[in-house]
Amino acid sequence: MAYKNSDADLRTQRFLDWAQTDQKVWISDKIKLLQHPTDAQQGRCILAEQNVAKGEKLFEIKRESVLNVITSSLSTENPEIRKLFLHKLGHWEGLIVVILYELKMAQEKSQWWPYFQVWPQQASMDSLMYWTDEEVARLGPSAVRSRIGRDGARAMYETVMGCVKELNLTQLESVTWEEFVHVASVVMAYSFDMERPDYDEDEEDEDEEEQNDEGLDDTMGPISVWKDGYIKSMVPMADMLNADTHKCNANLTYSPESLIMVAVDDIFSGDQVYNIYGEFSNSELLRRYGYVEWTGSKYDCGEIPLSTVVQAMQACLGCSRGIIDKILDFIQNRSEIRDEVLESEPLVLDSYDCYVDGQISPECITLCQIIACSLQLPRIETLSDKGLTDFLQRLVKRALQSVNSNEITKVCAHIIESALDLRLREYPSHTFREPPPDSDSPNTPEFKKNLAECVLRSEVKSFQNSFSSLRSEYQLIDDAVLMEKVKAVKRKMNSQKNKSNSSKKMKK
Structure with missing residues (x-):
């Protein structure tokens, strides 16, 4: 070589x-x-x-x-510290501490020193933690801007530094925020979740008892390494x-x-x-x-915020925001719907994914179907809470069956298409065009701009493909057909109830 x-x-x-x-x-x-x-x-x-x-x-x-909380010299030379890493700290925090120890304290004496020399340097890292606010703004309106995680990283930095102090690793007390971000970014980009061959889920309760006997109860919050079937490793x-x-x-x-x-x-x-x-x-x-x-990634997608979906509902159905919010609240919080019909699977989410292969989050389609039918019910605003709950129980169950059978109503399709159109209008016009030939040129002042534009183009394509495929993926039926099915369920329930009451009278 x-x-x-x-x-x-x-x-x-x-x-x-x-x-x-x-x-x-x-x-x-x-x-x-x-x-x-x-x-x-x-x-x-x-x-x-x-x-x-x-x-x-x-x-x-x-x-x-491999390098992890078990193989680091900090653990192999200190059995009590090894217990701490396994039973008290989370995966991320523990691995970051042992890497900092090997890098900053052991240095050239570290077993891993030649490995560290091929790690990327801060100057070459382009993950979003390293972007300025101005650079992040170029990603508007992508939802990824809300997932950069700086607040979470700050909290983890405090946890790591608290662990450093607890372990009396005085040489690491001077670790800066920038040094922490570098190591955390390397862990995010290059670590593997290595399966534990000794993991036995059936013995977890027994292991917890042993931890408590040793004074190692999990009170710090993160899931400990010992409770999982893997170890985060370099x-x-x-x-x-x-x-x-x-x-x-x-x-x-x-x-x-x-x-x-x-x-x-x-x-x-x-x-x-x-x-x-x-x-x-x-x-x-x-x-x-x-x-x-x-x-483009094979798994590209764009996100439609719930607020945009609700905006499309209002525009298509000519209704107030109040009645939509009330229905959403019932779906989320009425146990008869949340637990009995949805089986605690959330339907009302902060946002919904639309994939580059044309698939749309079924939760989004189901929710639009429920609202589309609900607001066609005469005088729905006048229903009592019990009446609305009973109606939504039947409707949600029928909407789930319908969407799972790739069947939706025309009004539902119109709402989804309107939401996709509203979302697409938020993207700048240049993201609808093909990229220039040099869009992948690194080490230029325009590089991060090109990265941002590529992300936005990927999301635009995902929305466009979802829009194009909706009517081929789902069979469209009249809204009256679905409403009749919901009413039929009610008639059947009433019939069964009357039969039950008649039976009770005859027994008397």
Whole structure:
């Protein structure tokens, strides 16, 4: 394996030497790790030097060679601290503390030092935590702006620093917010949830009793590592793969002794080996990892806020906001509907997803169907609370059956199309056009603007596809047909009730 004498290449070679020698990572001679030859944005990548067959092993790493709260020297040298990490701290907090310990206190003496040298530096990270308010504004009107999580990160920073103080790790008391964000961003982008081979859910209660005996009750809030079936871990070599929702050809698998990267498709010589981070849209890829798929993610979606759906309901049905809010409140809070009909599955959400493959959140369609029929009921505003509850019980049950059978009413379809149209009108006109040829050029003043525009184009396409596919996905029926079915349910219930009463009279 030959490298140029650049600093990045030397760091890569030292990492490989460390991984294969110190960490005993087995790496197939059919692949190579190097800086991407043509695309600086992709950084390091793994290329196939020979054809690799589906099912073939690409590399294997022993469980003791990954970095987590069990393998860190902070835990291996301090059994009591190890108990704290396993039973008291959450996954994120524990892993961040041990990484900070290895980075800031152990430094070059750390077992993981060559691994840290190939981690991305702050200057090269483009996840949304690093965007300025002005840069984030370019993502308007995407809902991803509300999910950046700075407040949550601040709270976690306080938790981590409290743990540092509790453990008397004095050299870490000077860790800055910027250093914390860097480590947390690396964990978000590159960590794996490694399955625990020793996890037995049936023994959880017994484990909790042992924790209490040791004074390790979970009072800090986060779910402890010991209660879960996985351990959040940094996995050398596995995190060197780039990801692509369309081109994924390898996945990390688990055995009791090791983690194995396996080809899930035939990979030809010269092809890049790709993993997948999850079924994420471009907005989530940017938020979590700082990149987008320029031609769109396989799992792209846009979000319609509930407020926009309600606005469409008002426009289509010519009704007041008050009666809609009352119906939404009954659906959410009346136990006869929430628990008995919906079985505690929420229907009224803050927003609803519309996917690039044309699928619309069934919760959105069901809710629109309920409101469409409800507001066609004469004098619905005059119904008593009991009368409205009884009616909604029947309607919600029938609406669920109808949507599950891919059947909706014409007014329901009109509401959904109006909501999609309202949402599309919020997006700037340039996001309806194809991207310029150089939209993926990194390291330019326009780069983050291009990233933001790509996210917005992905969302626009998702809304457009959802609009186009609605009438082909669902059979449209007259609203009177569905209302008649709801009335038929009531007549049947009344008939059964009368029969029951007659039977009781005859027994007397």
